[in-house]
Amino acid sequence: MKSPDTEMPESLVEILTPSVAGRPALKVSNLNVHAGNHHILKNINLEIPENRITVLLGPSGCGKTTLLKCMNRLTDLYRELEVTGSITIGDDDILNSTTDLPALRQRMGLLSQRPYPLPVSIFKNVSYGLKLKGVRDKRLIAFSVEKHLREVGLWEEVKGRLNAPATSLSIGQQQRLCLARGLAVKPAIILADEPTSALDPTSSKIIENLFREIKKHYTIVLVTHVLRQAIRLADHVIFMHDGEIIEQGNPGELFENARSDKLRAYLIDGN
Amino acid sequence: MKRIKRVEEKFYIGLSALMTYSLIAVLAFIILVIFVKGFGALSWDMVVKVPKGGYYYGGEGGVLNAIAGSLYIALGATLIAIVIGMPAALYLNVHLIRYRRTQNTIRYFLDALWGIPSIVYGAFGFTLMLFFGMNASLLAGIITVALLISPIMVRTFDEVLSTIPKGLHEASLALGSTRSETAFRIIFKQGFSGFITAILLSFGRGIGDAASVLFTAGYTDNIPVNLDEPAATLPLAIFFQLGSPIPEVRDRAYASAIILTVIILSISLGARFLSKRYSKTNLK
Amino acid sequence: MQFKRQIADRLYGSWMIVSLATILALPLVIGVGLYIKAAPMLENVSFFSLIFSSEWAPSAGNFGFRPFIAGSVHVTLLSFLFTAPVCLLAAIYLTQFSTRTLVKIMHPVIDVLAGLPSVIYGVWGILIIVPLVAGAAAFFGTASSGYSVLSGGIVLAVMCIPYTLNMLIEVFNTVPSGLKEASLSLGATRWEAVKHVVIRGNYPGIISAFGLGIAKAFGETIAVMMVVGNVVKVPGSPFDAAYPLPALIANNYGEMLSIPMYDSALMFAALLLLMIILFINLFFRYLIHKTKRQ
Numbered sequence: 001m002k003s004p005d006t007e008m009p010e011s012l013v014e015i016l017t018p019s020v021a022g023r024p025a026l027k028v029s030n031l032n033v034h035a036g037n038h039h040i041l042k043n044i045n046l047e048i049p050e051n052r053i054t055v056l057l058g059p060s061g062c063g064k065t066t067l068l069k070c071m072n073r074l075t076d077l078y079r080e081l082e083v084t085g086s087i088t089i090g091d092d093d094i095l096n097s098t099t100d101l102p103a104l105r106q107r108m109g110l111l112s113q114r115p116y117p118l119p120v121s122i123f124k125n126v127s128y129g130l131k132l133k134g135v136r137d138k139r140l141i142a143f144s145v146e147k148h149l150r151e152v153g154l155w156e157e158v159k160g161r162l163n164a165p166a167t168s169l170s171i172g173q174q175q176r177l178c179l180a181r182g183l184a185v186k187p188a189i190i191l192a193d194e195p196t197s198a199l200d201p202t203s204s205k206i207i208e209n210l211f212r213e214i215k216k217h218y219t220i221v222l223v224t225h226v227l228r229q230a231i232r233l234a235d236h237v238i239f240m241h242d243g244e245i246i247e248q249g250n251p252g253e254l255f256e257n258a259r260s261d262k263l264r265a266y267l268i269d270g271n
Numbered sequence: 272m273k274r275i276k277r278v279e280e281k282f283y284i285g286l287s288a289l290m291t292y293s294l295i296a297v298l299a300f301i302i303l304v305i306f307v308k309g310f311g312a313l314s315w316d317m318v319v320k321v322p323k324g325g326y327y328y329g330g331e332g333g334v335l336n337a338i339a340g341s342l343y344i345a346l347g348a349t350l351i352a353i354v355i356g357m358p359a360a361l362y363l364n365v366h367l368i369r370y371r372r373t374q375n376t377i378r379y380f381l382d383a384l385w386g387i388p389s390i391v392y393g394a395f396g397f398t399l400m401l402f403f404g405m406n407a408s409l410l411a412g413i414i415t416v417a418l419l420i421s422p423i424m425v426r427t428f429d430e431v432l433s434t435i436p437k438g439l440h441e442a443s444l445a446l447g448s449t450r451s452e453t454a455f456r457i458i459f460k461q462g463f464s465g466f467i468t469a470i471l472l473s474f475g476r477g478i479g480d481a482a483s484v485l486f487t488a489g490y491t492d493n494i495p496v497n498l499d500e501p502a503a504t505l506p507l508a509i510f511f512q513l514g515s516p517i518p519e520v521r522d523r524a525y526a527s528a529i530i531l532t533v534i535i536l537s538i539s540l541g542a543r544f545l546s547k548r549y550s551k552t553n554l555k
Numbered sequence: 556m557q558f559k560r561q562i563a564d565r566l567y568g569s570w571m572i573v574s575l576a577t578i579l580a581l582p583l584v585i586g587v588g589l590y591i592k593a594a595p596m597l598e599n600v601s602f603f604s605l606i607f608s609s610e611w612a613p614s615a616g617n618f619g620f621r622p623f624i625a626g627s628v629h630v631t632l633l634s635f636l637f638t639a640p641v642c643l644l645a646a647i648y649l650t651q652f653s654t655r656t657l658v659k660i661m662h663p664v665i666d667v668l669a670g671l672p673s674v675i676y677g678v679w680g681i682l683i684i685v686p687l688v689a690g691a692a693a694f695f696g697t698a699s700s701g702y703s704v705l706s707g708g709i710v711l712a713v714m715c716i717p718y719t720l721n722m723l724i725e726v727f728n729t730v731p732s733g734l735k736e737a738s739l740s741l742g743a744t745r746w747e748a749v750k751h752v753v754i755r756g757n758y759p760g761i762i763s764a765f766g767l768g769i770a771k772a773f774g775e776t777i778a779v780m781m782v783v784g785n786v787v788k789v790p791g792s793p794f795d796a797a798y799p800l801p802a803l804i805a806n807n808y809g810e811m812l813s814i815p816m817y818d819s820a821l822m823f824a825a826l827l828l829l830m831i832i833l834f835i836n837l838f839f840r841y842l843i844h845k846t847k848r849q
Contacts, residue, residue: 074736079655100273106742116733119756128751129741178737185741280746287648290641291657294720295664297713301671301679308682355574362571379837379844380579386767386836387582387829388774390801394825395585397808398592421578449560451567472670479672482776482801486808506674510777513678528678532671539670543663 025050025189025219026071031085033066033075040066042243044085048189048236053211053220055230055251058240059266064223067240068191070094071221072108073101089189106133108189109182109218114198115174117166118181122158125166125177129185148180152210172203179210189219196229208233227270231255239263305532309525317526322492327512329519334527337508339494343409344484344502345477348416349424352473355417356424357459357466363425364432364462365454368440378429384422390482392419397486410498412488419483420473427472431465432458464549471542475535481506505531582833589829592822599816605823611787618820620827625789626704626797630779631772633708633793638715638768643754643761645716646723650730651749669717677781680710685782692794699794702784707797710782711772719768726760727753759846766839770832776801800824 026048033041041063048054056064066075073094075081087094094104106129118125126145135141145162149155154176158169166177175195182190192211196204211220211233224230230237231251238248241262247254258264320333367374396415405411435458443453459466481504489501490511505527512524596605596618608619649658688709689701730753738748754761784796785806804821811818 069736072740074739077732077735077739102276102739102742102744102747103273105740108740110736110740112733112736114733116731116737118734118738118752120751128738132742132747181737181741191740276744276747280744283644283746284648284652287644287652290644291648291653291661293641294645294668294716295660298664298668300683301675301713304679304682305675355577357574358567358571359575359578362568362575366568366571375844377575377579379840380582382840383833383836384578384582386770386774386832387585388771388776388801388832390774390776390804391585391589391825391829391832394804394822395588398588398822402588418581422581425575425578449564451564451571452560454571455567475670479670479674481672481674482805485805506672506777509674509678510781513681513781525678528675532675535670535672535675536667539663539667543666 025089026221027088028067028071029086029088031067031070031083031087033063033070033084034082035078035080040081040243041070044245046238046245046248048219048221050219051215051217052235053215053222053233054236054238055234056221056223056238056240057227057230057234057266058225060225062240063243064225064240065193068193068221068223071189071191072105072110074110076101102132106185107187108191109179109185109187111175111179111182111190111192111195113194115171115178117169117174117177120166121163122166122169122177123162125181126184128181133185144184148184149177151183151214152176152180153206154180170203172199172206175199175203175207176210179207183214183218187218189221190214192220192222194223194225196224196226227267239266241266302532305525305528309522309527309529312519312522312526313529314526317523318530321494326492327515327517327520329517334503334505334508334523334530336492336494337503337505337527338530340409340412340488340491340502341478341505343495344412344416344488344504345474347409347413348420348477349470349474351413351417352421352424353470356421356469356473357428358454359421360425360428360432360469361454361458363429364435365440365450365458368437374433378426381422381426381429385426388482389419389480390485392416393483393486396483400487406499407487407489407501408499409488409495409502412484412502412504413498415483415487416477416480419480420476423476424469424473427469428462428465431468432462435461464546467549468542468546471538471545475538475542478538479506479531479535481510505534582829586826586829586833589822589826593819593826596816596819596823606827609789613814613817613820616816618816618823620800620824622787622789623798623800623803623824624827626783627773627799627801629704629790629793629797630707630711630783630799631769633704634711634715634772635765635769637709637712638719638772639765641712642716642719642723642764642768646720646727647749647753650724650727651735651745651753665717665720668713669721673714673775673778674781676710676714677778680706680778680782684709688794695794697792697794700784700796702782702796703794704783704790704797705793707779707783707799708793710778711775714775714778715768715772718771719764722764722767723761726757726764730756759842763839763843766835766842770835770839773835774801774828774832776805780805800828804828 028044028046031041031044044067056067058064069075070083071087071094075083083095085095089107092104118128123145126148127141130141130144146155149158154173157173166174169177196207199207222233234251237251237254239246246260246262247258255267258267317333318338319335321336323330323332326332363374363377392415396411396418400411439457439461440453443457448456484504485507488504490503490507491501495502509524509527509531512520512527515521605618606620606624609621610617610619611622649661684706685701688703688706689699692699734752735748738752739745743751779799780802783799783802785798785802786796787798790797804824807821811821
């Protein structure tokens with residue numbers, strides 16, 4: 001079989017290429033999140049460098065998942081959360097309520113703690129985002145589905161049963177399917193919330209290797225509490241504790257000589 | 272394209288909000304209508320007097336016979352339902368705890384039983400009554416309503432019992448309790464809020480149901496003193512008075528409807544309050 | 556002491572199991588009891604001719620149930636037309652969009668709506684719905700007293716809404732928020748996420764809730780009987796009066812012992828009602844239990 005890239009219809013290249021390539025990825029400034037009296041995120045300022053894996057590291061309950069969910073405003077789903085500050089991607093402020101949210105969210109892919117395949121077939125899971133974008137061309141959709149299933153190494157495993165329900169896959173396969181589904185809308189950024197926490201070591205390794213592979217094309221924000229995973233993958237580390245950013249920087253420096261006690265304690269416990 | 276989507280979203284969310292709020296409006300409307308229509312005829316006499324001669328032509332009296340009859344029937348039926356419903360729910364959650372499939376199958380049948388309409392219970396109660404050579408009476412009404420509310424009792428109690436962690440059973444058994452001691456001392460106490468809810472729900476259903484007592488309880492202007500005497504019920508009192516051609520009597524039907532509504536509302540609110548209060552002492 | 560406790564355990568144990576067995580045997584006992592009473596009727600006339608015959612003349616010994624079955628079906632289906640969209644949309648709003656305060660308010664509202672006795676709905680129907688329907692009939696140029704299939708359908712719908720709504724809310728609450736997040740982060744609007752994840756993923760649950768709502772409407776007696784007109788005729792339009800099965804049973808219990816075979820016919824009607832409703836319940840409950848296990 002020929003490589004799928006050579007078959008891409010010229011006129012449709014645009015839909016299939018990342019929409020904000022070449023710009024600074026994501027900038028968070030003065031972000032605060034409250035839930036009632038509880039101050040979940042305290043004055044967060046950070047920048048996510050492009051085409052790198054940024055790891056949000058910290059103990060459970062330190063607010064890293066909330067921070068991630070702020071980035072594509074899934075915080076809207078939780079009525080008790082009150083979010084202030086700004087998160088900009090390119091020139092657009094995500095927290096600005098007039099923003100075209102669906103379009104913005106399509107610039108970011110989400111990989112959650114456990115895979116959530118939509119209640120449709122394998123094929124339709126991957127084509128879902130394209131359909132939402134209004135792509136009707138059957139050939140293009142089939143092409144895109146195959147391309148992204150290949151990208152996550154799932155194509156050979158599922159090509160004979162694309163119409164089977166996505167829930168029939170193993171949990172590791174489901175997580176890769178969710179990644180393919182996210183990649184199919186051509187995001188610039190991938191938000192991954194402890195994506196390997198529900199997976200066995202083999203499947204986790206496949207996901208980790210995929211991340212290394214695709215960071216050439218995407219910016220990845222990875223939330224994890226597993227220190228070893230952070231060491232294996234991180235290009236940039238943000239260490240959080242109790243809703244605050246304690247330290248950030250490149251992993252070599254940060255892990256070799258941690259300045260704060262909290263990080264030092266975490267490093268000792270994590271090893 | 273984008274615009275259409277946004278309009279569609281706005282439209283449907285708006286419509287569903289409208290539907291939701293309209294339910295509040297409908298409830299308020301029903302209660303308002305009942306109160307406005309019945310308030311004029313509502314008097315203390317309605318509540319504390321039985322019908323005097325000529326009551327059904329607009330004469331003196333009240334519907335105490337029906338209020339008492341309804342309370343007697345609902346009370347008696349609830350007692351019977353407790354006697355067979357409470358142990359049944361406990362058995363389901365203690366003795367059968369190892370058999371998930373059996374538990375689910377039983378719940379499945381109980382749910383289906385809940386769906387049987389009260390008129391069918393009424394008809395069955397009637398055949399039962401004839402079979403035993405009884406007349407329409409307080410007892411026949413109580414038994415019929417008891418059959419009607421038992422599945423409700425079991426399933427409502429069960430709903431709370433089924434959330435009790437398995438560890439509590441194990442702890443109780445490990446301390447040397449027998450299974451029935453575990454059931455009645457530990458699990459029953461832990462699920463007490465559910466028990467209260469189940470009682471009040473069954474009681475409310477028993478008071479409000481008309482179709483099941485239509486054949487079985489009969490109707491009388493007196494307050495029954497014995498189980499074999501007929502008994503009037505509030506829903507039927509409303510129903511019969513409403514059929515009268517005399518406007519005063521129809522107005523009294525509306526007033527009786529207020530009494531019934533108030534009873535039902537207090538039971539419903541009481542159930543909410545009590546189940547909240549008792550669930551506070553429980554471990555989570 | 557030990558011995559005493561063992562005896563107590565046995566006694567309590569048998570009390571418990573006898574109670575459970577009694578309750579579970581109930582539908583069977585009811586069915587058999589009604590069948591025994593209905594048997595004389597079935598000996599004379601075949602089941603199908605009973606159901607399909609339209610001739611209803613008890614004193615002449617003619618018992619054709621078609622008008623009553625048709626009445627029940629018409630009223631029930633009409634009520635379903637009102638119930639289904641309202642419940643679906645309200646359940647979606649309450650589980651996906653509404654504020655917590657509204658949810659807190661709606662719980663008792665639904666409870667009270669579900670708990671109001673059917674005779675209260677009947678009174679409300681007579682006072683409000685019947686005159687409204689009579690007015691509407693006049694507007695459309697047909698004469699109607701207002702006591703009609705349409706009135707019955709509307710009153711039934713209001714009664715069945717809390718029941719169906721509760722089941723739908725239970726179904727929709729099981730949708731994990733991660734699934735919604737997945738759909739949203741792929742670029743769906745909130746409504747699209749609801750359509751694709753909440754509705755499409757729950758077809759069996761939604762259909763079951765609707766089915767059980769229909770079963771409930773089918774057996775409702777007093778409220779319907781008060782507003783539906785009770786005329787033995789297959790209704791031709793929503794403004795016509797009808798005579799549903801439960802109303803037939805409830806209205807004639809007084810005379811049924813004075814006319815030969817009349818009691819048998821009414822018990823047959825009750826048996827028919829039991830079978831239909833039990834069947835619908837068992838079917839859709841099975842669907843729910845099956846999907847819950849997955």
